[in-house]
Amino acid sequence: MSAVFSLTMVAETLRISAPYACAAAGGVWAERSGVIQIGLEGVLLTSAFTSVAVAHATGSAALGVVAGVIAGAAISVGHGLLVEKARVDAVVSGIALNLSAMAGTRLALRGLYGSASNSPAIEGFRFGPTGSAGWSLLARVFADPVTLLAIAAVVATPFVLARTRLGLRVRAAGENPVAAAAVGVDVTRVRLSALAISGAVCALGGVHLAFDQHRFESGMSNGRGFIALAAVVVSGWRAGRAAMACLAFGALEALQIVLQDQARKGSLGDLVQLLPYVATLLVLAFAAGRSAAPKGLGKPAEE
């Protein structure tokens, strides 16, 4: 039982939650600005691949992080441009984003490394004590620059949304784009800014994923973008709560690892993965009618 309340558990929870929390914070940024974003999965994959590719090519982990974040922001803004400028349905654009990220990263894997499954290993960041449990593990988590950046971005999100000019305008664009435009807010610009931030924050999750494994694996996001989306919806589009939901899910996953769940394959254990999705469906069913979704979600600024 002690394993459950151990430092290892804390460290594993933080490590596992980081990509979820980043993607969820990214989702909050996009959707609070009024742009439906189901392409978080694609942002995770793209940024994970880009960071590894650049880190591998330059030998610099820091450059890898920067490149990953830029890539995430760029395709997120691309999504925004398609939706806001070309008026492509946001769901269609999101599906296309996911498909092209999935196919594009595979294509690039084969093109660059001649492998269909994974990239060569990268060094990444290796700070802190060695050892695979307890204090050393926790210290390593907190010594990892990507984890620290991720935590900073996730923690900063609710504050920036609530307390800054940008946050106010993002929320206005998401709640009532027509009213925001009527007082001179450039809704399209605000939304594109929000999507750049969304992509960058989500990308930190993708970079974390790849650096944690010290390589890129095909399809390594493995549905995390969708779980993050579920967290966003369940939390009522509130950044703080979405992060908590991700932390809870990370703890659950960490629990499985810590307890070395022997009977995982072929038991009900696999069905634990259903939890975030079923919870989302239930929350939606019971909160129906008092939807917390931003009122201007998916609505253009002009008629």
Added chain:
Amino acid sequence: MISSRAARNALGLVFALAGVVLVLNLVAFAFGQAPAATLRRVVEGTWGTPYGIGQVLFKASPLLLTGLAFEVALRTGLFNIGAEGQLALASLVGGAYAAKLPAGTPWPVAVLSALVVAALVGALVALPPAIMRARLGVHEIITGIMMNRVVDVIVPWALTVVVGSSSLRTGDIAPGAAMMRLERVVPSFSGSAASAAFPLAVAAVYATHALLGRTRVGRELRFLGLNAEACRAEGVAVPRRLAQAMLISGAIAGLGMTSTVLGYKGYYELGLGAGAGFSGIAVAMLGRGSATGLVLAALLFGTLEQAGLAINARVPKEAMNLLEAVVIVLVAVAAHASRAPAATAASPASTSAPEAST
């Protein structure tokens, strides 16, 4: 005389094709292949040989049904993003059912009952989004995504635990349930996986379109997509029709397993038919609401997928998945540029003409 609508549709198609060729060339070039040679290989692998044609028809078969499924929902103003999950679970259960049939089951019974099972399972997966949308007003996109993920988790679990297979596949289906291969009628298709599922799917597209245009249910579904509030005020049973549209859509998506499970493999294995649900969205959008358009769009996407296999030795077949994404975006951009009425639920048709409101 070409109508402006036909011209617009043609424009969208040209736009999409141009994008496809451009991206294909870029990718081929990046992989050190001469674009012209790659293009030639694409043509030879698809429409250049009878085998290639058969394969295109095979690849197009599930897309006809997932495209049709998406279109039925879209016509009603619903966005059935859940076809992927509906198809996957229907494939699994339909395959498992067909495998349990006694070997001597006569084919009409075997095929029909397997199709009924697949349709029911497809509708079942669509049921939570359908009910939540119709009765509670919960948007079907997020519930559809969640159902896709639920199926993603359930299918491998069910294959190992319920079916008890370590190789993540069902048993072989009863011989009576297998779709006849087209090579028995057109011998030159020999070796291709095209089966009777293709003509059946085409027939389903035209039949469904005819029904939608002429029956009360079909017309009311379209009315709903155009202005649900007006329908409510005029006494159309809006929640009932919404649920029906979603369930019909799910059932049709479920039938997409005909060509893969019954017509090709003869069993279901993990991942069989994956992607057809999402591609169906693009097929339906490219088809622009006409039966012939849908068939042509499905053939285009079938061609892309088969072309991916044809070039795989030199240029990875993922190139074709990338092309699909490009087509989806280009089609959507072209649709907006030509100002086609897009009756998606995400953007309810608030077409308020500029009036001198005082």
Added chain:
Amino acid sequence: MPAPVLRVDRATRRFGELVAVDGASLTLEAGAVSAIVGENGAGKSTLLKLCAGVLAPSSGRVLIGDADLAPATMAEASRRGVGLVHQHFMLVGAFRAIENVVLGAEPVRSGGRLDLATATARVRELMTASGLPVPLDAITDDLTVGERQRLEILRVLYRGARVLLLDEPTAVLSPLEAEELYGTLRRLAAEGRAVAVVTHRLDEVVRFADRVTVMRRGRVVHEAELRLEGGGRRPAAGLEEELTRAIMGGDPPPPFAPPAFAEGAAVALAVAGLRLGDGAGRTLLDGVDLEVRAGEIVGVAGVEGNGQRELVRALAGLEPRAEGTVTVAGQRLDPRARDAVRARRSVLAVVHEDRHEDGLMLEASVADNLVIGDLGDPRSIAFDEAAVVARRLGRFHVDPADPARLAGELSGGNQQKLVVARALDRLLSARATGAAVLAQPTRGVDVGAAAAIHAAIGEAAAAGLGVLVVSADLAELRRLAHRLVVMRRGRIVATLPPTASEAEIGRAMLGVEAA
């Protein structure tokens, strides 16, 4: 004579074929409250939007001070001291009031952090100076309509507006609030601002405005100074009539004579104790009692938002939570019945107030629009759709009478004819007993279509239907109805003859008990 602060010089604004504002000129001076009046569609709001840079003129100029408003954008107009208070509030409901005030002009500290403390202090000063109290920390959705309007005005003042434009500010206000609002506007004008108010209430103009501009069909047709040299005001006597004539264009419309109505006729529509809440604790209908007899036309007057829309929806069967009884032609209608709308349609015809929202599929054919809810109607096994469509088109002279045309391609008047035709024909061609309920039957339609619709309403009554007409246009109701009822705060507060004076009806609408 103070210098003009804002001047519109022969401005024209077109929307496609439609000329909303046609060579109109307007001068706003510091210290004066100007009123702009006119019928629906006369171009008042469009003119205001030209002043505020929301719309750019197709030709002509807008000058602020001595210089053109260029570029003609809202941001530029706002920068140069012109602020518009929209008819439909432009507020973010989920925001705190103070957030709505600063949105778009936020004071920030380092790092882009909002400085709401400074903003709150400034807004509190403005509130005291202008007499516009608003709870600044409350969520905007929780504010009353009056508070939301004050918030909009504060927002404009916060940006330092010297020209204040208000579009129908009193349409949503109670009489006391309206009077207070004009007091505030007078004070703001006295401080050196120019104020312009678009309104359709002539009594307000007569009492509070310094000058009035009358618009008709996009043109300025009449102007009058109401403040006399030396500080006095023009006497009210004759002034309202003068303005009415200008608004109408001289000739009063051909008198519509409602068909004769026998007092003793059977009750066609009876409503008793009709109640409806919004599910969040607010009462929308508070015990409506109402009777309409066969052949009678009853007009429902009232300030918009006092339950008229909900009354029509409840009668139509669209509000399953409605309590109380609705009886039509002796048949009790259950709001919770399965297919409630369809079930009551054999005795009840309903036209909802917004034809685009609740009536038409603009991208479907005229034919489809004429039979939306009639498909598979069990009463007509041999439902001959083409014949029904042809009859409905012919009966109401829809122009063009082409069933294949898209509804969106028709003019507003002909679109409205479709909606009225669908509702009335269904009842009249079957058995002509029951009731018809029409909300805003001629809103935003041209005079010809309005006349055709009025004639159809008269025919329906003559055929024996009880007719209930809800309209914001008091003149229309007085012409059309045998009897007027006045709605206020979700209940019927007065019953008056159509000959009652506008002032008398107005007092009932505003809840001034002295009448």
